Amino acid sequence: MVSQENKIQHLYLRAGFGETPANIKQKLNTPVEKLVDQLFESSKNYRNLNYMENPVKGKEVSNARILFMILRAPEQMRKMNVEWLNIMAGTNAVLREKMTFFWHDHFATSSQFAWLMQVQNNTLRKHAIGNFGKMLHAISKDQAMIVYLNNQQNKKDHPNENFAREVMELFTLGEGNVYTEKDIKEAARAFTGWTVNKKGQYAFVEKDHDFDEKDYLGRKGKFNAEDIINILLEEKQTARYVTTKIYKEFVHEVPDTDRVEMLTNTFYDSGYDIAALMRTIFTSDWFYDEKNVGSRIASPVELIIRYKKLIGLDFKDDKALTNLQKVLGQTLFFPPNVAGWPGGKNWVDSSTLTLRMEIPKRIIKDGGFDIRPKPEFEDAPEDETKLRTDKKAQVRSDWSKLVHFMRNEKEEAYTSVLLKYLIQSPTDLVDTALIEKYVDHSSPENRIISTAGIIMSLPEFQLI
Amino acid sequence: MGHSRRTFIRNSAFASASLFVPQFLRASSGFLSPDGKPKVLVVIQFAGGNDGLNCIVPFRDDLYHKARPNIGYQKAELIALSDDIGMNANLQGLADLFFRGDVVIVNGVGYPNPNRSHFRSMDIWQSASDENIYWQTGWLGRYLDASCNTGNCSKPHKAVEIDDSLSLALKGEKVSGFATRDPKLLKSTAQDPFIEAIAHENASFHDHEHNVEYLHKLLVDTAESTEYIYEKSTIYTSGALYPDTQFAQQLKTVAELIVAESNTMVYYVSLSGFDTHAAQRNQQEKQLKVYADAVKVFCDDLKANNKFNDTLIMTFSEFGRRVEENASKGTDHGTASNIYLIGGGLKRGGMINDMPDLANLDEGDLIHQVDFRSVYSTILDKWLYADPKAILGRDFPLLDFLT
Numbered sequence: 001m002v003s004q005e006n007k008i009q010h011l012y013l014r015a016g017f018g019e020t021p022a023n024i025k026q027k028l029n030t031p032v033e034k035l036v037d038q039l040f041e042s043s044k045n046y047r048n049l050n051y052m053e054n055p056v057k058g059k060e061v062s063n064a065r066i067l068f069m070i071l072r073a074p075e076q077m078r079k080m081n082v083e084w085l086n087i088m089a090g091t092n093a094v095l096r097e098k099m100t101f102f103w104h105d106h107f108a109t110s111s112q113f114a115w116l117m118q119v120q121n122n123t124l125r126k127h128a129i130g131n132f133g134k135m136l137h138a139i140s141k142d143q144a145m146i147v148y149l150n151n152q153q154n155k156k157d158h159p160n161e162n163f164a165r166e167v168m169e170l171f172t173l174g175e176g177n178v179y180t181e182k183d184i185k186e187a188a189r190a191f192t193g194w195t196v197n198k199k200g201q202y203a204f205v206e207k208d209h210d211f212d213e214k215d216y217l218g219r220k221g222k223f224n225a226e227d228i229i230n231i232l233l234e235e236k237q238t239a240r241y242v243t244t245k246i247y248k249e250f251v252h253e254v255p256d257t258d259r260v261e262m263l264t265n266t267f268y269d270s271g272y273d274i275a276a277l278m279r280t281i282f283t284s285d286w287f288y289d290e291k292n293v294g295s296r297i298a299s300p301v302e303l304i305i306r307y308k309k310l311i312g313l314d315f316k317d318d319k320a321l322t323n324l325q326k327v328l329g330q331t332l333f334f335p336p337n338v339a340g341w342p343g344g345k346n347w348v349d350s351s352t353l354t355l356r357m358e359i360p361k362r363i364i365k366d367g368g369f370d371i372r373p374k375p376e377f378e379d380a381p382e383d384e385t386k387l388r389t390d391k392k393a394q395v396r397s398d399w400s401k402l403v404h405f406m407r408n409e410k411e412e413a414y415t416s417v418l419l420k421y422l423i424q425s426p427t428d429l430v431d432t433a434l435i436e437k438y439v440d441h442s443s444p445e446n447r448i449i450s451t452a453g454i455i456m457s458l459p460e461f462q463l464i
Numbered sequence: 465m466g467h468s469r470r471t472f473i474r475n476s477a478f479a480s481a482s483l484f485v486p487q488f489l490r491a492s493s494g495f496l497s498p499d500g501k502p503k504v505l506v507v508i509q510f511a512g513g514n515d516g517l518n519c520i521v522p523f524r525d526d527l528y529h530k531a532r533p534n535i536g537y538q539k540a541e542l543i544a545l546s547d548d549i550g551m552n553a554n555l556q557g558l559a560d561l562f563f564r565g566d567v568v569i570v571n572g573v574g575y576p577n578p579n580r581s582h583f584r585s586m587d588i589w590q591s592a593s594d595e596n597i598y599w600q601t602g603w604l605g606r607y608l609d610a611s612c613n614t615g616n617c618s619k620p621h622k623a624v625e626i627d628d629s630l631s632l633a634l635k636g637e638k639v640s641g642f643a644t645r646d647p648k649l650l651k652s653t654a655q656d657p658f659i660e661a662i663a664h665e666n667a668s669f670h671d672h673e674h675n676v677e678y679l680h681k682l683l684v685d686t687a688e689s690t691e692y693i694y695e696k697s698t699i700y701t702s703g704a705l706y707p708d709t710q711f712a713q714q715l716k717t718v719a720e721l722i723v724a725e726s727n728t729m730v731y732y733v734s735l736s737g738f739d740t741h742a743a744q745r746n747q748q749e750k751q752l753k754v755y756a757d758a759v760k761v762f763c764d765d766l767k768a769n770n771k772f773n774d775t776l777i778m779t780f781s782e783f784g785r786r787v788e789e790n791a792s793k794g795t796d797h798g799t800a801s802n803i804y805l806i807g808g809g810l811k812r813g814g815m816i817n818d819m820p821d822l823a824n825l826d827e828g829d830l831i832h833q834v835d836f837r838s839v840y841s842t843i844l845d846k847w848l849y850a851d852p853k854a855i856l857g858r859d860f861p862l863l864d865f866l867t
Contacts, residue, residue, distance in 0.1 A: 297675055345678060457659060
């Protein structure tokens with residue numbers, strides 16, 4: 001049986017980034033439908049990522065200026081990363097941010113230009129719970145994406161198939177579904193001429209475009225890029241592929257065929273309305289099944305945001321926060337490749353599981369993280385010695401909200417109450433006697449903090 | 465990637481043979497090697513894209529000097545390997561091993577449709593995928609996977625990376641390697657006693673597919689590997705004089721574990737700083753010296769402890785550099801580079817193939833002569849006794865450097 005606490009927290013962990021015990025307690029008697037309505041309602045108003053101004057401002061940029069922008073990008077990207085994390089942890093528009101985070105992985109992109117990543121991030125946010133078709137059209141004209149997938153080099157005389165291949169393989173149909181190698185070639189022809197100009201804007205270069213007839217997915221016509229995207233949206237497999245991915249991310253990593261088919265129909269028949277799809281998921285009884293609650297391994301970013309929400313985890317220095325992401329295997333704006341983060345069991349190995357479980361100890365006892373990510377490829381060898389003397393990153397936390405929440409509980413009940421609010425997965429393997437053994441009994445406050453810290457270092461805390 | 469028939473036969477051959485092996489020996493065996501001695505692979509990764517052409521230099525080739533008027537090497541600056549090929553003088557330690565017959569150099573190693581992004585190309589080398597395919601596991605991780613027999617897999621410490629975090633190369637589907645910057649610190653006061661305590665508890669959940677059981681089992685395996693590697697790291701402290709570089713200290717750690725007969729089959733070490741877009745000579749020479757000086761001491765240390773014949777060291781980089789130097793006296797991202805194989809178990813030392821053909825370039829880049837997966841296949845087949853096809857997905861021609 002899934003407890004009401006777990007059920008409500010489940011909704012907020014999947015549709016957002018989780019809520020504090022106090023917020024969960026407050027919502028225990030509210031019907032799920034109403035909470036889901038609220039989630040959509042509170043996502044209407046939102047804040048864009050607004051870290052930087054357009055450095056180009058509609059003027060053509062020189063090569064020297066481009067180089068300058070590239071050199072500044074790592075620091076800008078780091079600041080943007082922190083800003084986005086803070087938006088995710090602090091916003092009321094949690095559903096929109098969670099979906100933006102999902103699409104950030106689905107349309108995985110890297111860029112040498114921080115500005116382009118900010119533009120893309122805001123495009124994804126705009127369409128995050130809107131229409132998938134509109135988002136697909138927008139992302140196909142996204143500057144960072146065009147550059148990342150080499151469509152600048154896709155010209156009539158020398159087609160570059162990268163963009164066409166990934167649009168089908170990763171964004172719409174899924175690898176090997178419906179399309180053939182010939183369809184990739186034909187789509188690539190239709191995408192010719194879509195490029196980014198020296199002002200950093202999307203541009204269509206007519207002379208590079210192949211205006212001849214294409215034979216694509218069994219249809220014939222003088223298709224351009226927009227036509228190809230519309231044909232892809234006509235294919236129900238696109239709805240099925242995206243729905244399957246959403247199911248794996250929001251429900252359970254092993255998709256249930258019947259349910260996915262039902263959801264695919266909802267999504268396709270609604271004309272790719274993301275909100276309709278998500279609402280169906282969040283209001284279905286099976287969403288709250290024991291099998292699904294607490295079944296997912298939290299991604300590093302989800303884990304960090306959970307700590308931010310629960311105990312206000314914060315770092316003195318931005319780099320410490322991005323280093324933690326890096327060592328745990330997920331840095332915002334730096335997906336490993338166009339396929340996105342592998343996720344699931346892939347998040348954990350011996351070292352990342354140990355580090356995840358040691359986070360509370362490092363916060364409470366050590367006051368910092370002495371972690372050393374792998375050097376960047378571009379780092380000069382001198383940086384190696386610099387890394388060696390890197391001091392522990394000073395970390396801040398605020399346990400007062402949690403202590404306040406527990407103020408009326410009996411001391412003997414601390415463990416059971418905190419387990420109820422912090423752990424989503426089955427607790428069969430949790431040894432409460434062992435937890436008691438390591439708890440600091442010196443004061444009620446220390447007892448609450450140490451009990452919570454120990455519970456957060458359980459493997460079960462990694463599951464959301 | 466499923467079991468091939470060959471892996472299966474090898475595993476079952478091992479299973480029956482192991483009945484006759486004393487318990488203490490069985491524990492330290494991986495896949496069965498014909499002489500029963502465990503073989504060790506040490507992978508050294510040059511991160512940043514090492515310019516192979518300035519390591520193994522065709523000093524008589526006019527095209528080389530034409531492409532590199534500022535950063536090219538003249539004969540007198542090099543260690544002559546033959547009448548027309550020289551080795552960068554900063555690789556003296558490697559040259560010493562080469563003249564002993566303990567080094568095989570493979571030229572022009574790469575893959576079709578080379579990718580010039582550090583990240584992507586390193587992923588390709590580590591996962592061993594084709595350029596347009598994205599694999600989420602590494603070739604050595606899949607090697608660990610192949611050891612899984614009816615649910616029992618190798619422990620993480622069968623593949624150890626000397627670092628805080630694990631590279632893709634060592635990530636498998638069922639089992640991944642073990643990363644540690646310093647094994648001697650594994651059981652310091654920094655360890656959380658609560659985590660240690662739960663790692664020794666029951667890890668079996670009624671739903672074996674549930675991630676709860678997966679995480680608990682991983683925790684138990686981690687604790688076991690931590691214990692094991694820590695234990696081994698206390699057995700032997702090398703007295704050899706390793707240079708005072710971080711890289712040399714990492715190799716020292718590897719040597720100590722090898723000499724202590726840890727049953728680790730793969731070690732992984734990385735050296736960065738090869739992205740030489742500007743003032744290349746200074747920077748690359750510095751890194752090559754760090755590399756070769758450390759490797760020389762490492763090999764001598766292993767030799768003095770009778771482990772050199774059972775150790776194979778492979779050095780690679782994610783790509784080479786463009787043939788033509790750039791305006792900043794550096795080189796930009798290129799394609800193929802060379803691989804160095806070092807060890808006492810090589811068939812014979814020397815240069816295994818021709819130098820890259822500088823008259824035949826692809827838009828200014830070297831055309832690869834050998835697919836890197838041919839090198840991997842040979843190592844998997846003849847050194848790690850695994851089935852290359854099961855791990856790499858298809859057959860690649862084997863090279864002739866191991867018996």
